[in-house]
Amino acid sequence: MTEEHSSPIKTPTQLVIVVLLAFAVPIALAVMLSQLVTSGAKGMHDNDNLVLARIQPVGTVVLAEASGPKGMATGEQVYSQVCKTCHETGLAGSPKVGDKAAWGKIVAQGEKLAFEHAIGGIRAMPARGGNPDLTDDEVKRAVAFMVGKVGTTWAAPVVAAAPAATAAPAAERTGQQVVAAACGKCHETGAGGAPKIGDRAAWIQRAKLGLNAVYQSALKGHAGMPARGGMAELSDPEVKRAVEFMMNSGAGTPVAAAAAAPVAAAPAPAAADGKKIYDASCVACHGAGVAGAPKFGDKAAWAPRIKTGMDALYTAVLKGKGVMPAKGGNPSLSDADVKAAVDYMVAAAK
Numbered sequence: 001m002t003e004e005h006s007s008p009i010k011t012p013t014q015l016v017i018v019v020l021l022a023f024a025v026p027i028a029l030a031v032m033l034s035q036l037v038t039s040g041a042k043g044m045h046d047n048d049n050l051v052l053a054r055i056q057p058v059g060t061v062v063l064a065e066a067s068g069p070k071g072m073a074t075g076e077q078v079y080s081q082v083c084k085t086c087h088e089t090g091l092a093g094s095p096k097v098g099d100k101a102a103w104g105k106i107v108a109q110g111e112k113l114a115f116e117h118a119i120g121g122i123r124a125m126p127a128r129g130g131n132p133d134l135t136d137d138e139v140k141r142a143v144a145f146m147v148g149k150v151g152t153t154w155a156a157p158v159v160a161a162a163p164a165a166t167a168a169p170a171a172e173r174t175g176q177q178v179v180a181a182a183c184g185k186c187h188e189t190g191a192g193g194a195p196k197i198g199d200r201a202a203w204i205q206r207a208k209l210g211l212n213a214v215y216q217s218a219l220k221g222h223a224g225m226p227a228r229g230g231m232a233e234l235s236d237p238e239v240k241r242a243v244e245f246m247m248n249s250g251a252g253t254p255v256a257a258a259a260a261a262p263v264a265a266a267p268a269p270a271a272a273d274g275k276k277i278y279d280a281s282c283v284a285c286h287g288a289g290v291a292g293a294p295k296f297g298d299k300a301a302w303a304p305r306i307k308t309g310m311d312a313l314y315t316a317v318l319k320g321k322g323v324m325p326a327k328g329g330n331p332s333l334s335d336a337d338v339k340a341a342v343d344y345m346v347a348a349a350k
Contacts, residue, residue: 071135074159075145078138082129087146092124095146103150111143111154118143175245178238182229187246192224195246200287203247207290210323211243218243244329247284274344277337281328286345291323294349302349313346314339 079087079097086094095102106114118139121127128134129142137157144156179187179197186194195202206214218239221227228234229242278286278296285293294301305313317338320326327333328341 071137072159073134073138073141075138075141075143075156078129078134078142079145082131082134083142083146086125094125097146098149100150103147103152107147107150107152111147114143114147114154115140172235173238173241175238175241175243178229178231178234178242179245182231182234183242183246186225194225197246197249203284204288204290207247207284207288210291211285211325211329212323214243214247215240240329244281244284248280248330274340274342277333277341278344281330281333282341282345285324285328293324294345296345297348299349302346306346306349310342310346313342317342 084097086092087097090096090099090102095106115136117125119128119136128139141156141159144154147154173181184197186192187197190196190199195206206217217225219228219236228239234242283296285291286296289295289298289301294305314335317324318327318335327338333341
């Protein structure tokens with residue numbers, strides 16, 4: 001009975017072995033268990049091809065959207081958005097940017113072969129760096145950019161300058177056309193208190209404030225009239241022509257038919273017919289003496305002006321003086337037309 005219940009450890013050596021095993025075995029089991037839990041497929045972290053496969057979904061960039069029109073990206077742009085993933089770190093054996101030794105082998109092959117490999121793909125590198133939207137020229141620029149970082153210059157397709165988006169300047173509209181397009185809807189009917197076209201008395205009241213005041217009202221808006229008659233694209237000269245057309249129009253002048261008329265300078269009246277020119281361009285002010293203009297037929301008002309000489313009168317009307325605009329506000333008049341109108345008014349004041 002004594003022998004059956006005796007300890008299996010008989011010697012000090014056996015005791016030491018048992019103690020060591022009591023520590024070593026649990027530790028070994030713990031290490032094996034941790035390796036089993038944390039390890040993946042064999043070689044997963046050392047296989048660059050598997051790394052590339054894992055990053056592919058986030059490593060592809062649609063360069064056409066990021067860098068503007070297709071085919072216009074520079075080599076640096078392509079590198080930054082596509083090639084940098086591998087060539088910055090040397091992933092999967094790709095030559096690192098700036099590594100002269102690694103790029104020396106590629107340079108020795110020549111640019112033609114290097115371009116072909118970059119476009120078609122080679123070994124772990126997919127065609128066009130994994131971005132099928134890249135054009136051949138863009139890929140070539142990227143290769144040339146990276147080769148340039150080791151001091152080698154390769155010819156690459158030049159990025160063409162984007163065509164400038166310039167719209168052809170619109171032809172200037174005549175006063176009659178502007179009235180047809182913007183002003184007529186109110187000034188033909190007198191809506192909202194607008195002076196009707198052909199209502200000489202109504203226009204004279206406004207002209208007494210001076211032509212510049214009438215221009216500014218039309219340009220900036222006044223009372224119920226919006227700025228530029230509601231057509232913001234009208235230029236200042238176009239608005240002024242419309243004002244002058246309405247001020248000088250006779251009663252019943254049709255304007256609606258001019259809306260579709262081609263843009264063209266209004267035909268000038270015959271040079272010898274000073275009365276027609278006066279009626280078309282000068283009567284708005286000279287008929288009533290607006291803003292100090294000498295009234296038609298007023299000998300006292302015209303006498304001091306006539307004394308200055310006809311050349312001085314011609315020059316004043318051609319270039320403008322005081323509130324009177326050049327050529328009475330009608331730039332389409334020839335110098336001869338203006339002089340004929342002056343002659344007509346002077347003759348009536350003698």
